[in-house]
Amino acid sequence: MKPSMDMQKPPASDAAPDAAAVGGKRHPRGLATLVLAELWERFSLYGMVAILVHFLAASRGHGGMGLHEGTAEAVEGVYMAMISLLALPGGWIADRFLGARRAVLWGGVVIMAGHALMAVPNPVFVWPGLVLIVIGTGLLKPNISALVGRLYAADDDQRRDAGYSIFYMGINLGAVIAPLVVGYLGEEINWHLGFGAAAVGMALGLVQYVLGGRRLSEQLRAEPVVRLTPAERAKVGKSSAYGLVFTAVLVTLLAASHALSIDTITFVLTVVAVVVPAGVLLSMYRSPKIDRVEKTRLRAYVWLFLAATLFWLVYDQMGNELNMFAAQKTDLSLLGWHIPASWTQSLPSLFVIILAPVFAAFWVRRGKHMSTPFKFGLALLLTGASFVVMSSAAAIASSGVKVSLMWLVGVYVIQVMGEMCLSPVGLSVTTKLAPRAFTNQMMGVWFLAAATGDAIGAQLPRLDAVIGQSWNFLWQGAMVIAAGAVMVLFTKRLKVLTGEAAAAREAVAVAA
Known part of the structure; x- marks a missing residue:
């Protein structure tokens, strides 16, 4: 979820x-x-x-x-x-x-x-x-x-x-x-x-x-x-027409070159999901409407955006790669009955319901001592670790033995713990770092991190056939863990860029 x-x-x-x-x-x-x-x-x-x-x-x-x-x-x-x-x-x-x-x-x-x-x-x-x-x-x-x-x-x-x-x-x-x-x-x-x-x-x-x-x-x-004003309506209509013409031409060229296929469409949409957020952030950064301080904070936000993209890249493979793993390589016998593989998709939301109050209480008590970059780094460390666990499960299953359902249960618990570290603060930090001229648009930009992560993550299961599923899980998990470690190591620097360090000093001064 x-x-x-x-x-x-x-x-x-x-x-x-x-x-x-x-x-x-x-x-x-x-x-x-x-x-x-x-x-x-x-x-x-x-x-x-x-x-x-x-x-x-x-x-x-x-x-x-x-x-x-x-x-x-x-x-x-x-x-x-x-x-x-x-x-x-x-x-x-x-x-x-x-x-x-x-x-x-x-x-x-x-x-x-x-x-x-x-x-x-x-x-x-x-x-x-x-x-x-x-x-x-x-x-x-x-x-x-x-x-x-x-x-x-x-x-x-x-x-x-x-x-x-x-x-x-x-x-x-x-x-x-x-x-x-x-x-x-x-x-x-x-x-x-x-x-x-x-x-x-x-x-x-x-x-x-x-x-x-x-x-x-x-x-x-x-x-x-x-x-919309009449002039704006005309502009929207013109842009929409250009978009339709471009799409029609692209489809025609792909069809003429015999390259139009479901795989091609997924690759094109993946590129779109990467290019659109990059274009939106770049246009904001280059806008004359934002000042030097806002540009500094926007640069810091890019690192948080990339961290969120990596998080969703792994997390949202539960719907495809982990779902198929449940169907093909997991022993789904429960109390003498074979449960449908799709039932495992209820587990993440169930764990969210169970763990959300626990984490909410924890953030109230300890959250003020943990910066946003640190929470993002912790989310990446946990989510990356979940795929290292999946690598072990896939290695066992590669011998032809179906693994216990508890492997997936454990993975989903770890991933949801990571989600509890990242999701609650994502919109909040987006609001704090948004340039004044783009406050509303920045809320949408946060959504784009999931779009980019989902799109890239959609293509990665294809590597199973090249390097094997266990290694595929392992390198993705290691990559995300490394990114999480970088976030944690550079927490102090990112706190300065986001303004959290200055806010903390002011709070201490007021308390004193």
């Missing part, structure tokens, strides 16, 4: 709280509507993702797509990367075109349509189904999180944080339940029945979102924050 991706905390609304919130004791009535909508959206997404790589790699005789294993894993990873990438334009569309409430509604409708297409037992509907889910999630995902923050008055920080905690639990509850339901139906009965269950889940979310709309209309405007 990605708390940092699903828990965007925008500026609070200055609207008055509703009747349920008066007195500061109860949460706004609209919170339940948003929590349930997000729970069912996460149910649909993570349920489908739990079986996607298995469906893509399964032979046509077993109802799958018959893709090469490396291709199937790349598709799953790039698919998740595009979801993160489109969160950026999804927020912009809500701000300038639809408004957050309508963006959530239409996003849910498009997601449901995508799942419904994948439920049709015909391979031709799979790719348009995936495209629709990506587009719909890009609309819904950032904007439903924004609506949660706007339920509360500007000075109601304590209840807003508590509201996000409830929202966060809804996210993870949906992600825990989804693989159990969709995974069983897809793996044990029929793939398309599983996709159909995901569509039903999204439909349930939409129904309760519409029925609960009255709880939102009392507080939240349905209109965009700032509508």
